[in-house]
Amino acid sequence: MNYICQKCGKVETTQTYKANCDCSGLWQLDFIPQKFDLKLIDNKEWNIFRYKAFMPIKDYITLGEGMTPIIKFDNHLKLKMDYFMPTLSFKDRGAAMLISHCKEIGVQKVVQDSSGNAGNSIAAYAAKAGIECEIYVPSGTSPKKIDMIKAHGAKCHIIEGNRDNCADVCRQRVINDGVYYANHVYNPYFYEGTKTYIYEVYEQLGRIPENIWVPVGNGTLVFGVIKGLEHLYNSKIIDKIPEIYLVQSEFCAPIYDEFNHKTSEIKETLAEGIAIGKPMRKNEILNIAKKYNIKIVKSPENKILYARDKLAKQGIYCEHTTAATYAAYLSYIEKYGQLADNLISMCGAGLKSDH
Ligand SMILES: Cc1ncc(COP(=O)(O)O)c(C=O)c1O
Ligand SMILES: [Zn+2]
Structure with a gap:
């Protein structure tokens, strides 16, 4: 298996311990999984490696991650409970x-x-x-x-x-x-794990929801979501890429800003998980956003605690960064009207950010 430098195109074996290419470019993984097929899922594995037929790995370390339920929050919104994980986050x-x-x-x-x-x-x-x-x-x-x-x-x-x-x-x-x-931003193997988010959604619902909301700091869930969706699309499992909404914090929105040719000051936000002022793969995220007509939205800081409380009052205790995604969804539908068939990842647990 090889890496390819996204800047100069150099090929390097994935056995390397180098964090990035000598030219400073980040690695991309030279891996195209075989066609997605539900029949190739290993149903005996109750962890993300049930999808190992589509992953670049032979032996694996698992703590029983993945296989998180999707619950109905209301008639328009489903939540994938990704804080039900060994260390309580996606x-x-x-x-x-x-x-x-x-x-x-x-x-x-x-x-x-x-x-x-x-x-x-x-x-x-x-x-x-x-x-x-x-x-x-x-x-x-x-x-x-x-x-x-x-x-x-x-x-x-x-x-x-x-x-x-x-x-x-x-x-x-x-x-x-x-x-x-072993960094989630530099090392592309990380995205081969986060893509299982989409495989699970497809396996659980038998379809992909129309509107998918994803928080973005460095983009590890975004890259996984796109990888998963492209794989399903290229395998002719789905016939279109759904609408994707990337959520940035109102107080730290470098990707939103660049997309919209704006500049704004970076301030401290309750959404600590997406407080990334310098996302290393910003250009890759922007290219994906352009390619798939993705909307980049801001989460209103003054609605994060309200959103967290609204979820908690229905039994869902998530962390502030996760509530920020729900806050962005609420403010979007308030402005543009209700959307049908939404999915949000409850990607971090409330007990971890109880401040
Ligand atoms: C709970 C939670 N949500 C979202 C994110 C954002 O992920 P990323 O920075 O990979 O875009 C993080 C990152 O730490 C997080 O902890
Ligand atoms: Zn290079």
């Missing part, structure tokens, strides 16, 4: 895949930076795989996320400043020490 889909790859190529130690959830996931799967792990998080990260990272035996570095600064510090460590960067 990032387990990507971490299970990426750490499986690390194990396969013999990595002994990984580092990763995160707003908390991806770090939790990498720490847990690295622990299961017997791989040493260090996680960098920005100061201000929810204490419960930090506790969980430490509980899995990972060393947790708390870096002063914002999320982007934390990533810079971790990337410098990777450059200085050559340690493996």
Whole structure:
């Protein structure tokens, strides 16, 4: 299996420990799965590797991630309960895949930076795989996320400043020490895990909903959603790509801004999971948005707690970043009218961001 540099086109084996190409370009995975077919799903696996026929992996590390239910919230909205995961967020889909790859190529130690959830996931799967792990998080990260990272035996570095600064510090460590960067933004194996979100939706509903709402910080769920949908489309399982709505925080919206030729100040937001001022794959996200006519919408900061409360009053206790997606949906339908057949990922658990 090979990586291809998205900048200069260089081909590099996926056995490499290099976080990116020498030209600074990020890797893309040279992998086209076989045609999707429900018959190829391994029904004995109750985890994301039931789709291993479409994944670039032989052996895998699993903690029982995926297989999350879809529930009806009201007549127009379904929720996929992705916080029902081993470390309580959708990032387990990507971490299970990426750490499986690390194990396969013999990595002994990984580092990763995160707003908390991806770090939790990498720490847990690295622990299961017997791989040493260090996680960098920005100061201000929810204490419960930090506790969980430490509980899995990972060393947790708390870096002063914002999320982007934390990533810079971790990337410098990777450059200085050559340690493996098990990062959800750099490493495309992560997206081969997050794409199972779509496979599951299709398997569970027997169809893909018309409107899919996805939070976007660095874009790991977006890339997974697109990969999954393109695979279903190319396999002639679905006959169109649904409407996709990418949700950015009103206080941190670099992708929205660039798409709309605007500039806005970055401020602190309750939606810590999407507080990414410098998404490394911004151009890839913008290209996808243009290709599929995707709408990029902003989540109103002053509606996040309201949205979280509205969900909680119906038994769903999600984290602020997840409530932000619902807040964006509410404000969109308030402005443009109700849409039929919506799906939102409940991608992070409330207990993790109880501040
Ligand atoms: C709960 C939650 N939702 C959404 C996101 C956004 O994911 P991404 O940065 O990969 O776009 C994150 C990222 O940490 C998260 O933790
Ligand atoms: Zn290159």
